Amino acid sequence: MPVTYLGLPLTIRKPKKIHFKPLVDAFQKKLDGWQSKFLSLGGRLTLVKSVLTALPLHYMQVIKLPSWLIKHLDGIRRRFFWKxxxxxxxGHCLVNWTKCCLPKKCGGLGILDLQTQNQALLMKWLWKLLSEPDSTWSSTVNLLYGTTDVATLSLDTRISAAFKDILQYKDFFSASVSVVGGNQGPIWKWSATGNYSSASAYRLLADPGWRSPYHSILWKLKIPPKVRVFLWLALLDRILTQQNLLIRNWPTISACKCCSLDCTETTAHLFILCDFAKQIWSRLRIRYNIPPLLDPPDLHTFWTQNRAVIGDIWDVIWAATIWIIWKERNRRVFSSRSLSSTLLMAEICATIEAWKRIL
Structure with missing residues (x-):
């Protein structure tokens, strides 16, 4: 001891930093093979969720990851996603990582929170003690400590360090399990089948108790992933407009580049209140024969209130127009170029028609 067994450090004491080096090296190996400068935020989000987040799951099923390691891995995931x-x-992180790790229904990006997922996976061993009394795991615990009762085990001073980490979650686990008589066995309250699953435990543990007003629509839009992430940032008012650049004390443009008004460029001004934006919305209203638009002072209300009148087609029109206005704004700021109104409308309409075909 310590030895490596099935890719995991096997030790009677708490694992040291050196034991987690293969996991950290696996992260770095993945990053070295990705051409991140050619990836959009949508592409990087996909890699963070499907690859980087999956790498520590093998460890997390049997070991409580130390806080320093979770902080280090979160730093790698955060850096890759944003930069x-x-x-x-x-200042490069437009939204704090805690919010990014919230479920989509709660206004986040749905990236797994490693600490919460670690707890959900470790509680599986407590479930096995209750639901599988004849399993090798239950028999081993009973042989070593003379019982499989969770409350009794938590008081035993002979418990190993790894098992102590698992027993830390006994209170939450016990409150979530109903034990009935007969042959029915224990029932996990948070799943339809009554069987424990780490997914159901994670959903419960990661839920802050409030809901995003637009998640059910935004993440189901049939548009490029990078545009969905951009719209998420815009709805949170975190895109780098002049106002947000000033908050970060970054060098910024003097005023809105899309209109002649000498005013601070905000998200609401750029996409709704700007004369340039109003002309675009007016021409789109005529082009698609939609009723007069409401002009509320924020992007979310502008989307939802007009959607209630126009219908689902408004989702694509709204998303495509916001996206193209942002591209035109960046063209004017960074390249000192601009498209004519005719070409800009043609680009917006072509984007709308392309996205409508995949609905």
């Missing part, structure tokens, strides 16, 4: 392989400072 790729470049250095990532606090």
């Amino acid at each position: 790729g392989n470049d250095k990532c400072l606090g």
